[in-house]
Amino acid sequence: xxxxxxxxxxxxxAQREADxxxxxxxxxxxxxxxxxxxxxxxAGEEPHIAFGRFVHLMRRRRGLTLEKLAEDTDVEIAELVxxxxxxxxKPKLRTVYQLxxxxxxxxxxxxxxxxxxxxxxxxxLEEAVRFAARSxxxxxxxxxxxxxxxxxxxxxxxQK
Amino acid sequence: MTVTVSPIYLFDVQRGEAAAAELWDAITERQLxxxxxxxxxxxFSAVQRLHRAxxxxxxxxxxxxxxxxxxxKVLQGLLAYPGFSIxxxxxxxxxxxxxxxxxxxxxxxxxxxxxVYVEFVENAPWNRPELVDPPRYRGVGSILIRAAIAxxxxxxxxxxxxxxxxPQANGFYANTCGMTDLGVDxxxxxxxxxxxxxxxxxxxxxxxxxx
Numbered sequence: 563x564x565x566x567x568x569x570x571x572x573x574x575x576a577q578r579e580a581d582x583x584x585x586x587x588x589x590x591x592x593x594x595x596x597x598x599x600x601x602x603x604x605a606g607e608e609p610h611i612a613f614g615r616f617v618h619l620m621r622r623r624r625g626l627t628l629e630k631l632a633e634d635t636d637v638e639i640a641e642l643v644x645x646x647x648x649x650x651x652k653p654k655l656r657t658v659y660q661l662x663x664x665x666x667x668x669x670x671x672x673x674x675x676x677x678x679x680x681x682x683x684x685x686x687l688e689e690a691v692r693f694a695a696r697s698x699x700x701x702x703x704x705x706x707x708x709x710x711x712x713x714x715x716x717x718x719x720x721q722k
Numbered sequence: 723m724t725v726t727v728s729p730i731y732l733f734d735v736q737r738g739e740a741a742a743a744e745l746w747d748a749i750t751e752r753q754l755x756x757x758x759x760x761x762x763x764x765x766f767s768a769v770q771r772l773h774r775a776x777x778x779x780x781x782x783x784x785x786x787x788x789x790x791x792x793x794x795k796v797l798q799g800l801l802a803y804p805g806f807s808i809x810x811x812x813x814x815x816x817x818x819x820x821x822x823x824x825x826x827x828x829x830x831x832x833x834x835x836x837x838v839y840v841e842f843v844e845n846a847p848w849n850r851p852e853l854v855d856p857p858r859y860r861g862v863g864s865i866l867i868r869a870a871i872a873x874x875x876x877x878x879x880x881x882x883x884x885x886x887x888x889p890q891a892n893g894f895y896a897n898t899c900g901m902t903d904l905g906v907d908x909x910x911x912x913x914x915x916x917x918x919x920x921x922x923x924x925x926x927x928x929x930x931x932x933x
Binding site: 569573577582636 | 726728730731732733740745747758762766769773782783784785786787788789791792816840841842843844845850851852856857860861862863864865866868869872873876885886887888890891893894895898910911913927929930931932933
């Protein structure tokens with residue numbers, strides 16, 4: 563659809579618009595329709611488990627409550643709870659981005675671990691499974707959990 | 723997907739001059755890649771700055787939770803939800819998704835008539851004064867509203883459009899666009915609903931033709 567606008571029209575309206583904000587649309591939610599297919603590529607269960615464990619252990623290692631992590635990353639606390647507790651939960655891309663930034667790991671790899679994209683690196687998948695198997699959800703980090711977490715962060719941070 | 727590109731201009735604030743740009747009648751993978759690679763990092767940094775400056779959470783950009791890839795995946799698979807985008811300097815500067823079938827006019831004189839409903843519209847973070855001072859480009863909102871009007875005319879809805887404005891944008895739709903403010907809509911998170919009649923659409927276009 564071709565739309566004709568003169569240069570003068572565009573510039574006059576730009577001046578009238580000035581520095582106004584223009585956002586419109588429901589702000590809290592993204593649209594969901596009945597029968598919606600997942601917006602993400604389906605991936606295996608294991609990396610998904612690893613993602614929840616990863617967030618859980620990284621949070622505990624830093625001594626953060628869920629509330630504090632939610633505040634620091636600007637992620638809804640309900641989504642953090644789902645990430646940590648529900649291995650089938652598919653996180654939002656933005657959430658993975660915020661968490662990757664916060665925990666200082668590459669977002670592309672964390673997306674793969676979260677099941678948002680299909681892992682291109684089979685070793686990452688294996689490491690995610692290994693990590694999930696070695697870590698447990700207990701109150702404080704055991705030395706084994708710390709070691710598992712360190713090893714997994716090292717794999718995530720590897721430069722190819 | 724066939725994309726039609728219309729030449730347009732934005733105002734480059736720092737240079738104080740016109741910048742040649744493009745209006746696309748679609749949101750493509752390129753726009754989504756820009757959103758991921760350019761918009762999100764900028765938005766994240768901006769929110770961090772607000773957080774560190776002690777700005778209350780309720781004053782942070784209200785669209786920060788939006789996931790354009792999800793919106794496009796859900797809505798644009800349906801023909802009734804076309805999208806538009808603006809590209810300038812090789813990067814996406816604004817995006818909009820509209821609905822051409824489900825909504826009807828609420829203004830008394832237009833009640834029940836078809837309209838183009840703007841589901842979502844957003845400016846790139848670097849064009850938003852609440853995030854960046856000074857913003858990079860001006861004019862994104864006016865051009866996207868003009869595109870919604872043009873689509874409404876092509877659909878024979880005579881330029882009628884409607885939308886729910888984010889609170890910080892109410893002034894733009896009431897004053898610059900000259901739309902009718904129908905008040906808070908409790909069904910839409912308490913957002914204000916604005917509607918444009920055919921006459922208001924004509925007035926909006928005429929406004930840009932007058933020195």
